[in-house]
Amino acid sequence: NAGVTQTPKFRVLKTGQSMTLLCAQDMNHEYMYWYRQDPGMGLRLIHYSVGEGTTAKGEVPDGYNVSRLKKQNFLLGLESAAPSQTSVYFCASSSWGAWGSAEAFFGQGTRLTVV
Amino acid sequence: AQTVTQSQPEMSVQEAETVTLSCTYDTSESDYYLFWYKQPPSRQMILVIRQEAYKQQNATENRFSVNFQKAAKSFSLKISDSQLGDAAMYLCAYRSEEKLTFGTGTRLTIIP
Numbered sequence: 001n002a003g004v005t006q007t008p009k010f011r012v013l014k015t016g017q018s019m020t021l022l023c024a025q026d027m028n029h030e031y032m033y034w035y036r037q038d039p040g041m042g043l044r045l046i047h048y049s050v051g052e053g054t055t056a057k058g059e060v061p062d063g064y065n066v067s068r069l070k071k072q073n074f075l076l077g078l079e080s081a082a083p084s085q086t087s088v089y090f091c092a093s094s095s096w097g098a099w100g101s102a103e104a105f106f107g108q109g110t111r112l113t114v115v
Numbered sequence: 116a117q118t119v120t121q122s123q124p125e126m127s128v129q130e131a132e133t134v135t136l137s138c139t140y141d142t143s144e145s146d147y148y149l150f151w152y153k154q155p156p157s158r159q160m161i162l163v164i165r166q167e168a169y170k171q172q173n174a175t176e177n178r179f180s181v182n183f184q185k186a187a188k189s190f191s192l193k194i195s196d197s198q199l200g201d202a203a204m205y206l207c208a209y210r211s212e213e214k215l216t217f218g219t220g221t222r223l224t225i226i227p
Contacts, residue, residue: 031213033215035217040124040219040220041219042121042206042217042218042219042220043206043217044217045214045215045216048213048214050213056213058214088158090160092160092215094210094215096212097212101165102148102165102210103148103150103162103165104150104160104208104210104215106159106160108158108159109158
């Protein structure tokens with residue numbers, strides 16, 4: 001049981017470059033999330049999805065885009081990377097109510113450095 | 116918007132002693148969950164304990180227990196008989212149907 005898989009695990013970008021982070025889950029969860037973690041700031045929600053084909057903005061969405069074309073995948077894109085986007089990124093998935101425990105399952109994180 | 120506040124950026128405890136980490140939250144919803152996650156240096160997110168808002172009884176998992184005060188919107192974590200392996204960042208989280216919101220975390224150090 002793979003759970004939640006994030007790729008890549010590490011990446012160094014130059015300012016202005018673009019990239020896509022992939023999150024894949026095999027638990028048939030409806031809800032998926034992208035967070036960034038910076039020292040002293042906990043996990044801050046970037047974007048989230050409540051089902052296939054839906055996305056919504058979280059707390060810090062600027063500079064990021066997302067897509068959920070398939071239920072099992074949630075992609076996070078950086079169109080023009082900036083040094084302020086240097087962070088550790090986490091993907092998570094969960095169920096809700098009668099379909100599960102509401103617990104979120106997390107990927108292993110992606111350490112992104114923008115130089 | 117829901118907010119989660121952890122007012123203790125760092126805590127330390129002597130091995131085998133008991134420590135309590137505090138967490139408060141703000142919400143107008145009635146149906147929600149609260150969680151404590153542990154994040155060791157490996158960055159892995161590990162669920163420690165879960166509390167459903169409709170349950171009055173405090174959740175317990177082995178050496179970990181919570182004090183859930185719904186009216187006060189407080190959700191503290193008590194770790195009994197602290198062990199070296201408990202050293203980590205502890206993150207309090209609030210879950211409504213759509214969103215999962217985290218506090219800023221408490222870094223726990225265990226003193227041998």
